[in-house]
Amino acid sequence: MTDSLSTTLAALADPTRRAILARLSRGNASVSELAEPFAMSMPAVSKHLKVLEHAGLITRGRSAQWRPCQLHAGPLKEVAHWVDEFRRFWEESFDRLDDYLQVLKTEERKKEKKHVRKK
């Protein structure tokens, strides 16, 4: 049995499925509305929607005949939570770069002062 986070990440590992979620973040849409911008066949889109539905990333209307798709962001929260644990690693490396730039600036200023004094 696959854990839910792995199922979510596998569902997200496709640019078309991520684009479908981005589209749904702007409002509910039917399968044909979703198929349009991708120039994809309806069965191809349906296949992607099944993967997203299985991962709990979308829900589909049962009553209306056009069965609108709706974004369900719950599993994305789990992804954000997992990846946030590593945030300090990319922020630290950015801080180190920032520290280095400060050192360069200070050295540059010292050189300028020396130059001015010589004049």
Added chain:
Amino acid sequence: MTDSLSTTLAALADPTRRAILARLSRGNASVSELAEPFAMSMPAVSKHLKVLEHAGLITRGRSAQWRPCQLHAGPLKEVAHWVDEFRRFWEESFDRLDDYLQVLKTEERKKEKKHVRKK
């Protein structure tokens, strides 16, 4: 060709690979050190490491004979950036729940006041 974000997400869609990254967030480790907690064979761990290395999530020492693995968090920043675009969706649903709880509390307080007045 697979885009880099899809490659990263596919690499993360496995609990063992995520556990390896969590282990490396506490410090560099050799393949045998990584294999230990998982009760996995060295070839099985090596296979996972290759997937992580291909996704740019780890780098491996070239000089030392034990070739220590090191976490490389850059691709995780890209994941965080993508998922952050959806943050308002789960925060909104939490806000709605919070609003509802506030309504319930207010109603409860009204009932209590009525009850006190009757006494």
